[in-house]
Amino acid sequence: MFQAYHGVTSTQHQTNFNNLSAQGFRMISLSVYGDPGDARYAAVWVQRTGAAWVAVHGVNSEGYQSFFNNWTAKGYVPVLVSATGTAGNAVFAAVFEQGLAGSWMARHGVPSGPEANAGTFQNLNKTAHNQRMALRSVAIYGTPSDRRYMAVWHANPGFVKWHAHPSDTGESYQDVFNAEVQLPGYQLSGYRPSYVAVSSDHMYCSVFKDDVVGPWVARHGMSAADYQAEFDKQKAAGLYPICVQGGGVGSDTRYAAIFAKQDILMARQWSATGTPVPHLAALDHAMQAFMQAHGVRAAQLAIGKNGVSKFSRAYTWAEPGYRMTQPSDRFLLASCSKMFLEAAVQALYDSKQLTPTTKVYPLLGFTHPADARSDNITVQQLLDHMGGYDDTGTGSGFDPTYNMRKIAVDMNLGRPVTKLDVARYMYGRVLDFAPGTNTKYSNFGYLLAGAVVEKVTGKSYFDVVKTSLLQPASITEVEVFPTLANKRSSHQAIAEDEGLGLSPLDLSSTRLIPSVYGGDGEINEVGDPNDGTGASAHAMVQFIHLHAAWGNGPRAPGSARSGSTPGASTLAVSRGDGVDWAYTINTRDWAPGVSPSLDDLGNSLTHILDTTTIN
Structure with missing residues (x-):
């Protein structure tokens, strides 16, 4: 059971939030995009039990930091993050869950820069990898001259291999995609895109992983009509969106989406062959x-x-x-x-x-x-x-x-x-x-x-x-x-x-x-x-x-x-x-x-x- 929507206002998102959460749904994807003064939302909800959770949307940097401080003190951890706007005028949205095991790290307002420079998004990815964490959710916002990121990294005890690509045009992202999905792993099917965020100027920040959700389909550069058509097609094929992210304003909005038969990862199994001794x-x-x-x-x-x-x-x-x-x-x-x-x-x-x-x-x-x-x-x-x-x-x-x-x-x-x-x-x-x-x-x-x-x-x-x-x-x-x-x-x-x-x-x-x-x-x-x-x-x-x-x-x-x-x-x-x-x-x-x-x-x-x- 899932529900999905896109292009809704903050008020509509809040109404959906109230209705769906009351019916036992929880968000697996969240995106805020467009003009911060009239932001739009896309979300995917699934009906299942799980850890206690809270969510916030439509807040500025100070409001998000206050929410973050309040709920992390109670044992909640961000699992989905999104942002739109410039560095000085951004709107944030997020979902936090309680009881996440292991180490984690979260940042917003992070600049782009060389991996060797402390505090850049690239440097934080390296730090997370070295501390056995993986990028869980990310947003790309700001301007071409002042690119910013909001991200959360979670513990990676099973050593899922992952790669982050901070900023690609649609064409260069396609090249990245073509290369990543060739990487061998599960049944030679390649790494899968686990998260693809879109900025207002249609730059892509992507995460690829070698974990497995079964059959999947990914699309990017879609208009609202394109996305709806793809949604209908994949739903008819038995897939549902597990990540939908938007970027841009009005008719210039473009979507990236990942569809799969399930959003819960397939667990690995241990086996040994040959005569036991x-x-x-x-x-x-x-x-x-x-x-x-x-x-x-x-x-x-x-x-x-x-x-x-x-x-x-x-x-x-x-x-x-x-x-x-x-x-x-x-x-x-x-x-x-x-x-x-x-x-x-x-x-x-x-x-x-x-x-x-x-x-x-x-x-x-x-x-x-x-x-x-x-x-x-x-x-x-x-x-x-x-x-x-x-x-x-x-x-x-x-x-x-x-x-x-x-x-x-x-x-x-x-x-x-x-x-x-x-x-x-x-x-x-x-x-x-x-x-x-x-x-x-x-x-x-x-x-x-x-x-x-x-x-x-x-x-x-x-x-x-x-x-x-x-x-x-x-x-x-x-x-x-x-x-x-x-x-x-x-x-x-x-x-x-x-x-x-x-x-x-x-x-x-x-x-x-x-x-x-x-x-x-x-x-x-x-x-x-x-x-x-x-x-x-x-x-x-x-x-x-x-x-x-x-x-x-x-x-x-x-x-x-x-x-x-x-x-x-x-x-x-x-x-x-x-x-x-x-x-x-x-x-x-x-x-x-x-x-x-x-x-x-x-x-x-x-x-x-x-x-x-x-x-």
Whole structure:
């Protein structure tokens, strides 16, 4: 049961308030807009029980502050806020509820400005995020030269991911919308607009979240007639408005609205698949605690001893309808991809097709380097991170594996790069240090070693891995993790990350895409030796029983390798007691300052393995 109206006067809104509240309705959306001297209201009401609540409208700044002070002293917290007018002549409306759990923050009259400047709307959003709060309701008012905001942030215990976009024109808001709804999460349906406020001059302040209300439709830039037509259409389809905000005066008024089948969030559910191991149930509990603290939807944990699988479990903490994670699912591995490259190179050493001192660039046929030292880089130096490249440290800080679009554009290729394109580009740059003289982590060194594998064998890198390493050991759950979403299959975990960037595959496009689909600058099919391989945790455990987790050679007790890239956090460990274990996690977005952290998870799992007999 819901009631909705728009374009009503203050008096009409008060009459509606009296009637609907008496019938057990409560507001889920409230907007004041137009001329402060003749403000108009839009509201949506639902008939349901809930916490005690109060509301105010038609007050100026002083009146709102008085109302705020009075009711917050009684334990009420603002949940809906709205404002119209200039900074010095604004009208406010709000709804407060009693008994809100957790921390909260509310402000009005907030200016726009750089995130680093204390007290700006952008800075307060950052502060709220860092204090594990999320933007609940917002209004944008003022003038173009003196933009103001009214906002309330609530506790975010489940670490719902959210983004605020303070001020967009209709066109730029559409670009924001197009980018946000691509971000992967619940069933690949993207982040949803949870709140879209409109100023008198038709600027949009929007909030996008990765929580779930089921099917939804969003529209903006609507006249009153447009909104009514859309309302009728969506109501007939079984949806109702859960957020309606107006901006402008008279016939110049424009509306933004979000329609959904429900306004109450879908709750996440916990599940685990794979054969339970009762005496290792503490491992399940550790994974559950971590995933729920950080809003992680999918993960795996696997353990083997002396080459025999002892534990292979997959975990899902997600809304109903999210595909349940399976132990055989492939996750993006990030830098745990590198252990396959090291084993492939070692196999070429063993077959005498390569030597550790083979010089890389001459082997590839490159001549006339920008830095003569480049011709002295050996294969083993690449594996040891001593090839002269410092991707992220005190050197150039340039990591070509995450700059494949830039490289293609700089080289005027007119197409996506290959491994050899990236290698040639780097051959034209000065090294960060003399090869063999320093150890600096380098993703590119592994991509370059992958190009060497392809040159020596005449096959694609992953074909070499599959035929020479995986198939002989009956390891099946390893593959190149496709860059594009439409290339991914149902047995590949949804990689979730908040980042956006430009495509390294579609060089003509200026449309932002999610980092996990190439917006991070990397093409997985090119960077498969360094970051782009996918596998299950079980497959990683099988592999490190035979090959070093870190370094090239056979199983290396006491070695470990971790990986982190947009949409992936992984770890593989070989212990001295014959136990190999690994986890895969489908994100690297963590709640700030929350325990258990990723390090805490690793320590907890290690402690359990230290104190439990693995038979």
